Amino acid sequence: MSTESRGAAALTARGGGADRVVTTASAGSLLIFVAGAIVAPDIVGAWVTVGFTKSAQWFGLYWQVLMLATFAVALLLAVTPWARARLGDVEPEFGRFKWVAMIMCTLLAGGGVFWAAAEPMYHFLNAPPRFEGVEAGSAEAVHVALAQSFVHWGFLAWAILGSLAAIVMMYAAERGMPLRPRTLLYPILGSRVVTSPIGTVADVVCIVAVVAGTVGPIGFLGLQVSYGLSSLFGIPDVYGVQLAVIAVLTAVAAVSVVSGVNRGIQLLSRVNVWLALALMTAVLVLGSAWYVVKAFVGGFGVYVTDFVGMSLYSGDSTWTSGWTVFFFGWFLGYAPLMAIFIARISRGRTVRDLIISTSVLPPVATCLWFSVLGGTGIMLEQQNPGEISGPLEGAGLPAAVMAIASGLPLSLLVSTGFLLLTILFVATTTDSMSYAIAQSCTTKDHADSRLRAVWAVLMGAAAAVLISIGDGGITALQSFIVVTAVPVGFILLPSLVAAPVMVRRLAVEQGITGWRTPHPSTINPTTSTRATREAEEGAKA
Template identity: 65%
Template sequence: MTGSADVDADGDPEPRSGEASETKLSHRIDLPVAGTSVGILAAFVALALIIPDTMSSWVGTAFTACANIFGMYWQILLLATFLIALVLIFTPWAKARLGNQARPDFKRFSWVAMIMTTLLAAGGVFWAAAEPMYHYATTPPHFTDDGGSAVDAVAAALATSFIDWGFLAWAILGSLGAIVMMRAAEKGMPLRPRSLLYPVLGKRAATGPIAAIVDVVCVISVAAGTIGPVGFLGMQVSYGLHSLFGIPDVYGVQLVVIAVLTAIAGVSVFSGVSRGIRFLSSANVWIALALMAAVLALGSAWFVIKSYFSGFALYMTDFFSMTLYRGDTEWLSGWTVFFFGWFLGYAPLMAIFVARISKGRTVRDLLISTTVLPPIATTFWFAVLGGTGIFLEQKSAGSISGPLSDGGLPAAVMAISDNLPLSLIISIGFLILTMTFVATTTDSMSFAMSQSCMTSGEPSPKLRATWALLIGVTAAVLISLGDGGVDALQSAIVITAVPVGFVMLPSLFAAPVYVRQMAKEQNLV
């Protein structure tokens, strides 16, 4: 940011990085929250190393129970969040500016890029290539349960992917929660997950055991959701390097990949939010646009565009029935409910990050730029990668589904690249993009986790770098167990999403009230 010094939760100027003494810094860090969060992560890793099979069984049982019991609640919660955000866009209150600031800190392109790349992470590449192919190979039960008229398999595959990664995911991550967080901060509350309870507890939400528990649960949840992609990235890039250059796909290579990723995130951390995350995010968007254009030109642009519109049309016509589908709970726990739980687990800390970078934006601007435009861009990106994979599969059966079945997620994007002209360049581009995507998420979430452990002010680069390092080290340890260790952690985020789902609930009624209050205070209504 330019033009102003950082301020703490009470509005007092904070010393810039390096100016605070170690004594003052120690008082600003909430040691119980930070220590408990790290301790729980350490205990999880220790159990995963000592009794991996038992730990995996425990997590699997808890995951299944949480998905079955709370899955419907999550589906309703995400749907309600999206609908309320959509209605707010069209109210006159939406002209209110957030954060008691007349002008935004970041230009629009940089701002939207930071939000998009933080949320997409590795899913922006590997899931975009793989998920539509999974649903194309096996038609989702929503379209087969009732035995009704047949739907186009390509449209059904894309529409199902859009449900998982579209409007609802973006709404829970960046809309109502961010508004509540910013309004609570205006009232003197800290920029921490506990402030999401401000609508029901008032200033009492800032202190006490409930506040600490909320912070710890939310930090653990987003840590699980970030460590998982970092660990998978190590395995995925290692697979890609083996596929492209014959480099052995072994643990040592995976460690090097994670070390490089952690180093990139660390450099970005010390560059600050205004430089590091903004630079990485902008680079991600430009690389993604270049790769998207290349895939469209080298594959079949007409097939992708036609498939996108047919898939999006089905997404719209079946929006409510697909969102609230409860027919096959086992399928749901592996797809829609899993993703909803995953995104929900990210929601509180994403609210912190979005609040941090959105001061000076209007409510309408925030909601359109989180709930409407990014989902449309995301669904098109999924159509480009996944649709191209389906196109290649139709031309040569097994060309994409075969490697996907044998090698998992990283094999899909590699197989798509291999079947296009300039395959080496395209493959390297996707590996670089995935690295920068995950590095951005690691940097952004290390900021949010560090902020959650602060009693006031913004976290120092040292604290953020410590969290980034912990993420990398934890991922490195877990992948020593193979896919199972990281899979267990990925499932753990769905377990932690249970309490997080109730933390996000007050934003449904509080956000509209706060938006109206801000509009009245700013003499807009």
């Protein structure tokens, strides 16, 4: 029997259902954190601050190099003949629009609205240290502000979330390995990763990281939408309203994740994308499309020409820890479970299709979105200094979105649209990550719908409890993802080498050995990979 077959047999032998050790350790860690934040918020906050500072100081540059290397390897892999290899022996389950919509909406979450409005303004008012000679408020500052935002939300973020790790996950899954974070260690441990204690630790660490990164946005969403409702309709900005927002979000996410990927998750993602496109069009029409186009071209030009330097900048450790390293640590924490989700929805896609549709096109679309929302905010600030910066400095992220919408015609309609979009973005992330977390906690091919719903409700409840003690608990939990990113960064490391090797093997199995396209019969996704694998297993047996 081959090692792959033994791994599959071991997985089955463990029985169908929840992995009690992983589930208990993951949920228990969240509950302990929440309890600690309630009983001793100052102590917990201090511990997280120390952990955050040390993690950024000791591992920040490693994360920057890892993410840059991941993007470089993925891009090089995409242009090789091997990239025509197909991942999985089935036809793609989802059409391109549905597929890309689920990928984009899962990553952007609330950052797709609030950070898109606020971050460019922060950099516009205070130029990043790498561009300390740039005069604040100048035309050059506009391009620098957008370029710095692109560094944090662009190619590197998308590549670490959707390229090499997803390839490793899909390749191993076709050989009997489970869709769980531990499978990222398959290149090192082989089928032993299924039962290894190291695999259990990897699962728990990765789940805790993504739970921290998801509960944070849920909690902030309650605070931000409550602020927006207060500024728009005069509804009191109190805990009851914040709790109601979180309850609605959790209910939407739970219903979506219970209905599954084929129904609720993909439907919610499509609604998200169409609403985002409608709002982007509205902002361009009501604002200045020409200004946004110039800002995007200028910002993207700075981003591309200084791509490596900005990605690896570490000259000002304090600034880098608060911006680049924070975002990179956040995305690293999401990466293993994003790989699970992408592997689940991407079977039948070619390697090239996967890389381009996760690491090239979505980042460009993200940069354009940041230019539309953040660029419009900068334009309004230039026309009337203090119009956007004043509310941003006084009330934080949600104030920037409301201020931008207020500066445009039809402000009430646009503001309401952004609040709805933010709720849907976070709901899409919550349901997708609840699905991936539940999958990581089960020994079956597909997680039970009740387990998915439990995780959605658990994260919503944790967020509701944490905001009851103020935003300090949510901030501490969101910062904690940077601490958990330390081990996750090493779990992702094998993918740098393993993904190209696996793609090369798939190309050979499917008859793709050169630049010329092979005869279709040699790359039939329903025969070639499966037949080759069965022949190999038969010979080894």
